[in-house]
Amino acid sequence: MPEFTIYILDPFHPDAVALVQSIPYVRAILPDDPHKANWHADADGIMVRSDSRLTEADFAKASCLRAVVKQGVGVDNIDLEGAKKHGIAIHNTPALNSESVAELSMALTLTLSRRVGEIDRAVRSGQTVIRSQVLSTSMFRKTVGVVGMGNIGKIIAQKWIGAFGCQIIAYDPYAAPSAWNDIQHTRVEALDDLLKVADVVTLHVPLVDSTRGLIGAHEFGVMKKTAILVNCSRGGVVDEKTLLVAIEKKQIGGAALDVMEIEPPTLSVYGEFLKHENVIMTPHIGGSTKENQSRSGMAVAETLMDVLEG
Numbered sequence: 620m621p622e623f624t625i626y627i628l629d630p631f632h633p634d635a636v637a638l639v640q641s642i643p644y645v646r647a648i649l650p651d652d653p654h655k656a657n658w659h660a661d662a663d664g665i666m667v668r669s670d671s672r673l674t675e676a677d678f679a680k681a682s683c684l685r686a687v688v689k690q691g692v693g694v695d696n697i698d699l700e701g702a703k704k705h706g707i708a709i710h711n712t713p714a715l716n717s718e719s720v721a722e723l724s725m726a727l728t729l730t731l732s733r734r735v736g737e738i739d740r741a742v743r744s745g746q747t748v749i750r751s752q753v754l755s756t757s758m759f760r761k762t763v764g765v766v767g768m769g770n771i772g773k774i775i776a777q778k779w780i781g782a783f784g785c786q787i788i789a790y791d792p793y794a795a796p797s798a799w800n801d802i803q804h805t806r807v808e809a810l811d812d813l814l815k816v817a818d819v820v821t822l823h824v825p826l827v828d829s830t831r832g833l834i835g836a837h838e839f840g841v842m843k844k845t846a847i848l849v850n851c852s853r854g855g856v857v858d859e860k861t862l863l864v865a866i867e868k869k870q871i872g873g874a875a876l877d878v879m880e881i882e883p884p885t886l887s888v889y890g891e892f893l894k895h896e897n898v899i900m901t902p903h904i905g906g907s908t909k910e911n912q913s914r915s916g917m918a919v920a921e922t923l924m925d926v927l928e929g
């Protein structure tokens with residue numbers, strides 16, 4: 620049996636690390652190992668999350684690298700063309716984290732619509748909150764616009780219908796006509812038709828050329844003034860400069876962002892956003908449940924071993 624050298628470049632759940640370390644013919648290099656920086660020299664396989672960026676220059680230097688497996692679905696931190704040019708297989712773990720991301724998207728929506736964060740902060744700071752002055756918005760039977768009819772979008776749609784009796788408007792120019800046959804929804808061919816009517820616009824598309832800046836000045840102008848934008852996809856999908864203008868001008872009701880162009884979010888970069896009570900941010904934690912991290916991390920390790928042994 621050949622020996623494989625696997626570099627775990629980003630922090631993985633202990634279950635995934637233990638799995639790799641339990642294979643007798645694998646030499647596992649962990650993220651805190653000083654040898655990590657030399658992965659180009661002897662890595663047969665690599666395990667990554669969103670933290671590491673892998674470029675064509677990396678692949679050109681990696682003489683024995685055969686495969687990279689990324690935890691989660693988005694592979695925008697990996698130069699796919701560069702990998703292909705050097706014959707390196709790239710895999711991901713689609714669908715495994717969908718439930719966790721859908722949950723967070725709903726949690727952010729409800730936090731904002733029910734003003735939970737804002738009111739909690741007031742209570743913590745010792746203010747007496749006058750209930751009649753903190754009326755919030757119920758999600759019961761509201762219209763949810765789902766942009767991207769993939770794995771996460773589908774689960775979100777099912778949950779909003781099942782839990783809150785919401786109406787679903789969906790937009791995805793690439794989804795098959797039969798997509799979501801089993802879900803009560805209205806599919807629109809133009810994004811504006813969703814934006815005009817949605818109380819919540821929830822984004823579930825990959826970051827690719829056609830989705831970069833998908834939501835910008837024009838789209839904020841079309842959205843309802845009360846609408847909430849929820850982004851659990853990728854930061855680049857929303858044009859952040861125009862989002863700030865839209866918030867300042869009260870063109871929309873608020874924004875909940877799990878992903879930003881510059882991550883993790885800091886006060887020095889996003890302080891202007893965070894002055895507004897109707898903006899909430901989390902640092903890309905859509906998939907960060909114990910259950911998902913264990914399941915997806917182990918799937919990464921298993922996929923990598925399948926490729927190396929295959």
Ligand code: NAD
Pocket residue numbers: 691692693713714716717720766767768769770771772790791792793794823824825826829830833851852853877878903904905906907
């Ligand atoms: P998926 O591939 O199952 O679905 C993506 C859908 O987007 C597809 O149906 C595709 O046709 C559609 N799409 C592509 N371009 C579009 C466009 N221009 N307009 C409308 N729809 C378009 O992926 P998924 O599992 O549902 O995940 C969606 C995205 O969520 C991922 O690509 C990733 O970037 C992001 N994500 C974020 C987190 C997080 O922690 N916040 C976790 C997982 C995934």
